[in-house]
Amino acid sequence: MNIKRAVMVTGGAGFIGSNFIHTYLEENSNDIIVNLDKLTYAGNPENLYHLINNPRHVFVKGDIGDRGTVSQILREHRPWAIINFAAESHVDRSISAPDDFIHTNMVGTFNLLQQVRAYWEKLSSGEQSNFRFLHVSTDEVYGSLEYDDPAFSETTAYSPNSPYSASKAASDHIVRAYHHTYGLPTLTTNCSNNYGPYQFPEKLIPMVIHNALNGRPIPVYGDGANIRDWLYVVDHCKAIIQALQKGIPGEVYNIGGNSEKTNLEVVNTICTILDGIRPLTGNMHYHDLIKFVKDRPGHDRRYAIDASKIRKVIGWMPEETFESGIQKP
Numbered sequence: 017m018n019i020k021r022a023v024m025v026t027g028g029a030g031f032i033g034s035n036f037i038h039t040y041l042e043e044n045s046n047d048i049i050v051n052l053d054k055l056t057y058a059g060n061p062e063n064l065y066h067l068i069n070n071p072r073h074v075f076v077k078g079d080i081g082d083r084g085t086v087s088q089i090l091r092e093h094r095p096w097a098i099i100n101f102a103a104e105s106h107v108d109r110s111i112s113a114p115d116d117f118i119h120t121n122m123v124g125t126f127n128l129l130q131q132v133r134a135y136w137e138k139l140s141s142g143e144q145s146n147f148r149f150l151h152v153s154t155d156e157v158y159g160s161l162e163y164d165d166p167a168f169s170e171t172t173a174y175s176p177n178s179p180y181s182a183s184k185a186a187s188d189h190i191v192r193a194y195h196h197t198y199g200l201p202t203l204t205t206n207c208s209n210n211y212g213p214y215q216f217p218e219k220l221i222p223m224v225i226h227n228a229l230n231g232r233p234i235p236v237y238g239d240g241a242n243i244r245d246w247l248y249v250v251d252h253c254k255a256i257i258q259a260l261q262k263g264i265p266g267e268v269y270n271i272g273g274n275s276e277k278t279n280l281e282v283v284n285t286i287c288t289i290l291d292g293i294r295p296l297t298g299n300m301h302y303h304d305l306i307k308f309v310k311d312r313p314g315h316d317r318r319y320a321i322d323a324s325k326i327r328k329v330i331g332w333m334p335e336e337t338f339e340s341g342i343q344k345p
């Protein structure tokens with residue numbers, strides 16, 4: 017008889033969390049996933065539609081900051097690992113309404129850690145050393161690069177510029193302190209921009225596709241020259257799984273696609289693909305819909321990730337390039 021182990025995922029109805037749950041369940045037939053998600057505007061149960069009758073996925077609607085709910089899940093399911101995706105994640109929203117970013121990303125992560133520490137301290141020593149708390153973070157905590165600066169490594173000093181990246185940076189520091197002070201076996205991953213299935217349409221790539229297919233203007237901030245590194249979301253999920261299996265507690269791993277693009281290059285690539293598969297009538301091209309708009313305040317110029325540590329130590333490499341990943345259904 018197979019013994020099922022439990023993994024707790026937070027924010028698993030969102031973009032990356034739902035892709036992670038699908039990927040993890042396919043790769044690990046012995047584990048069940050308990051998914052705690054508050055279902056904010058960004059959480060979509062439809063992302064988990066395929067798991068509706070799957071007994072290996074248990075959904076709990078709730079807040080990572082609700083200590084009662086978290087401790088109940090820990091008592092009932094006794095997870096060997098927790099992967100914390102839950103966050104407010106959209107930079108523009110953090111500029112117009114930062115409160116939720118502070119509540120969830122900082123205070124919520126702190127409350128979650130308090131409950132996890134209390135649970136972990138009561139485990140047997142064998143269970144304690146096998147336990148992992150993996151915190152999913154972003155490259156945005158490192159700030160902005162000039163065009164000729166070296167890419168962010170795990171030792172780059174934090175320099176967050178938006179309320180979003182500052183709240184994520186704070187959560188990374190709290191996680192680090194729980195390892196250093198209490199010995200909690202934590203891992204932190206800092207990843208570049210993801211794209212792929214189930215992404216909320218306010219983010220760049222789904223927004224461009226959505227607007228283009230509806231014949232609406234495609235807004236591009238400023239001059240479109242801001243650079244991001246792009247990674248196919250399933251590659252990110254596989255990196256997290258491998259970090260869980262092979263990562264050393266207390267360590268940080270940067271994850272990236274080695275695929276730096278300006279925003280305008282990303283938009284142009286999508287327009288060209290759409291011209292090929294769903295041509296517009298007349299002499300129109302999707303590029304004609306591009307409209308440069310007033311830049312985001314404090315817009316970081318460039319992010320780039322040096323992912324050599326996770327490649328060397330854990331053996332992870334992305335399977336998709338931007339050109340192959342962007343064509344996937």
Ligand SMILES: NC(=O)c1ccc[n+]([C@@H]2O[C@H](COP(=O)([O-])OP(=O)(O)OC[C@H]3O[C@@H](n4cnc5c(N)ncnc54)[C@H](O)[C@@H]3O)[C@@H](O)[C@H]2O)c1
Nearest residue numbers: 027029030031032054055056058059079080102103209210
């Ligand atoms: N999207 C990216 O390109 C990217 C890149 C690097 C890192 N990240 C990080 O990965 C994580 C997931 O990002 P995403 O793009 O999937 O975000 P998302 O906004 O699509 O999903 C976030 C999920 O968390 C849930 N949630 C929000 N507040 C919660 C709370 N208090 N309690 C429980 N659940 C809550 C939401 O309902 C939603 O399902 C975030 O921590 C983000 O900082 C994202």
